[in-house]
Amino acid sequence: MTVSVGPTPVHQPPNGSGTVTPAQVLRPHAEEAFAAELAALAAQDDRPRPTRWRLSPWAVATYLLGGSLPDGTVITPKYIGPRRIVEVAVTTLATDRALLLLGVPGTAKTWVSEHLAAAVSGDSTLLVQGTAGTPEEAVRYGWNYARLLAHGPSRDALVPSPVMRAMADGMTARVEELTRIPADVQDTLITILSEKTLPIPELGQEVQAVHGFNLIATANDRDRGVNELSSALRRRFNTVVLPLPETPEAEVDIVTRRVRQLGRSLDLPAVPDGIDEIRRVVTIFRELRDGITTDGRTKLKSPSGTLSTAEAISVVTGGLALAAHFGDGVLRAGDVAAGILGAVVRDPAADRVVWREYLETVVRERDGWADFYRACREVSG
């Protein structure tokens, strides 16, 4: 599916306990799950490959976009969306530039970066998860203090970060949620990306990146209150913005599928027919997000919230919970109204006007939306 929704998965460290086989894990890595496809591609790839790339750029693009090989092997599409995006992303990596994938939550940033790393380097696990507390050690290196105290500073006492290992081995490193990382830690990436070297002043040594090293970072472009990238760092990246699902149908499909999964895990009673409400939620989110009604006739102001697919999912899930526990089990307008209001009105002053305007000029006039209009008027007062 185009969009993998949900929180960014936490990966097992590559050399974890070692006792879990791929079949048992909840979610295998891309290079394990699609090992057959990667092998088939590699076998039939006769185009030039950049140094230490497992596949040629053409094959990487095919791996992501899908297609069939001369011998009949079918490659499933990993990313359904504009071809241009994958082409630019692969080309960026091939020109030895770092790649920054931007997008609102739920636009398959992580998914794309994982598959790119798997196809290019055959390993998607050299990962730094960006958080507000990501320390410099996670990007550069740390120390094994027992060894450090026992033997003094040496390369053996050094604990390399995924980035450092990627540099040394000529692999693709990944940084998730780059903008969540504190600014000073972000800045350590500048030397790595421009000089392609990581100095270790404690030892008077350095690790120089070998051919094949590159970095894929992902970041939210609409999140507020995060650490905006400095222009010096930004300049080191080629930026690709991953768009939201193109058609309403695709989005409804994603929401329905995901809601069903979530509902099962939350043990909500199965809801007979919520598809109309889901469609409505998706319509509202899309219209407000795009600033234009689906019939293309009326422009709208957009609220400050992101209104991503992920939020639509949570609105519907919340509505389902309401319907199941307090209502008659059928998802109705009233069950989603409050959730929508909460998702849309993030800034109490400006967004409320936007929402009221939307209610009065669009919802009010629309056929068959009278129940929803009433429900919204009730909750927004």
Next chain:
Amino acid sequence: MNGRRGDAGEPLLLGVRHHGPGSARAVRAVLEQARPGAVLIEGPPEADALIPLAAEEDMRPPVALLAHAVDEPGRSAFWPLAEFSPEWVAIRWALEHKVPARFIDLSAAHTLARADDDGADSDGPRVDPLGLLAETAGYDDAERWWEDAVEHRGAGKGDAVAPFTALEEAMTVLREEYGSGGHERDLVREAHMRLRIREARRECEDGVAVVCGAWHVPALRRGTTVAADRALLKGLPKVKTDLTWVPWTHRRLSRRSGYGAGIDSPGWYGHLFAARDRPVERWLTKVAGLLRAEDRIVSPAHVIEAVRLAETLAALRGRPLPGLGETTDAVRAVMCEGSEVPLALVHDRLVVGDVLGEVPAAAPAVPLQRDLARTQRRLRLRPEAGERELELDLRKETDAERGRLLHRLRLLGIGWGEPATARVGTGTFRETWRLRWDPELSVRVAEAGVWGTTVPAAATAKAESDAIGARGLAEVTGLAEHCLLAGLPDALPTVMRILADRAALDTDVGHLAQALPALVRSLRYGDVRGTDTAALAEVAAGLAARIFVGLPPACAALDADAAEEMRGHVDAVHGAVALLGDAPAPGLGDAPGHGRLRARWQSVLRTLSARDTVPGVIRGRSVRLLLDDGELTRDAAARLMGLVLSPGTPPADAAAWIEGFVGGSSGGGLLLVHDERLLGLVDAWLTGVPAEAFTDVLPLLRRTFSEYGTGVRRTLGELVRRGPGAHGGTAAGAPGFDPGPDTARADAVLPVVRLLLGPDGDDEGARGAHTGVTG
């Protein structure tokens, strides 16, 4: 191909794509090499006389050859030429080398005589020759194939003619397969071209070069008899036509016109043609320059990376050189940080571009002039240098048309008539104009020729373009009003769409409130004329709804000046809503719609009047408007007033409330005269204001009361002198008047009032009559 210099055998046939920079470059190379004795170009032969103008100093492409029927300027055709058009290159080469240049296509006289130009052609299945070739070459996009195969090839080494030969071979195969490919008219055109080529070859010994669409080359090469060609051309309809050069723009090059093919990226093509070498590097440097000028940080390092990305992308996509698609992707990823916003700027300014052509003053008159002259004759409205006044009675057909003409000319910036205020009567069917024809206006007419060939068409195009370029919302509303006055219904949809868009995105309620009255005026005006104003009514209702939503929050926390301004807006909206309610417009006129709009407005006013954060002047005004509409009883108004004037309210705020309630020219004085309870409240409050606060509220109160008429002020003074608490009966005893109303006599007037106000004016009429007689 054997059309070398001195060889008068076969003509040199150069198949091109119109507006193809690569073709243009190749044409120049061939002409330089072959040096033919005459250059023949696809285009209307009537324009031969205009060719020398192309050499003039102040002729600057893009320009277009404009052909129009003399008797019907609306029927016209354009042949646009940009600097990078092969045809233009050929003309310039011929002029520079003193070689005759001629147009050889079918006469515009015949082309324009065909009533439905496109309709007849599109009947059969049309063959897209480039699409077929591209498909054969394994491309899914014809444009891209052509770019790769022709336009992106550099000047080329070796034989300059070779690319044309190759293209001709390809086209020959296509023509053999598909014949005329559904373009039936092409056969006639090609016959004409062949005749002209034969003619030229007889006259010219040095051999001739022909520049035409690649599709025609095989047909021109084919040996046919003169008689057969003549037979094809027999009996073609004909109209009297006139041709001239008109300035063109890059933006308009993207439109389909005389040559059929429009192009999407004239700026990019212009760049490809003008760039000496390294087109991609130069282009990205240009983009960087534009972005820097717009305050984006773009360093040379960005340009380097963008070039690398574009080139690698081209390799990944299997193209010989980065095209516009690759460079655009590179600009987006490297220079714009993935954002589409600066990219739109690049597209607008560079990929399309704002280049405007120029034509010398010696170019013949534009059809617009002719159309204007014809209309002036028809309406018996002669241009005179002296100033005179013109009274129009719009109920008469001729006068109405005159008015529309003058309005249209004003839209086009031709200020022949200025509207003047009527001396007599204020009816909507009268218009007064002050007319004066300055010689300079002829120049304006010539300039306005860009917009169209007839006055209505030009005015429509200009109005649409103005709407798109308008900065403020009020500007668009004004334009809508103007369109109605000028009778340009075709421009209205565009103007309305833009109006609706602007209104939707405008966050300033003030702008919206300013726009609404003009819109409602237009709506009523349109009603008078019987114009279809459904779209207008819809937009007006939408605008009103947005104001209703936005007004209460916008009224919070305003300083005195802003509050005063906002009060003006509240008044304006109130008036507009009243009119909008009355307007018998479709979609709104039905009673529930009208009533709903009014009721919603009244609930907004009620919100405003009750909210403490709203400035006093607006609160007072809201109460007053509700009171006047009969939505608030006098008791309720008095209660609200009492609340505001109670000691808890700061005196300045209370004074502002009074100003809003009874101030200005709203006739508030009479209200105080007639409702003593209110006067008593004001009086009690005023006497209770502490001494230190009194000087603060004095200016405001002075402003409020000084605007009353003398009579009102005197009556008020007398009432106050009679003392507070002097209530009802005793107080109203003005000399010579009975203290209470004589209801019997008042009732006697009612039938007449009812008659005057009409049978439907029931509740309002009755209320009006009631307020009139009470007191």
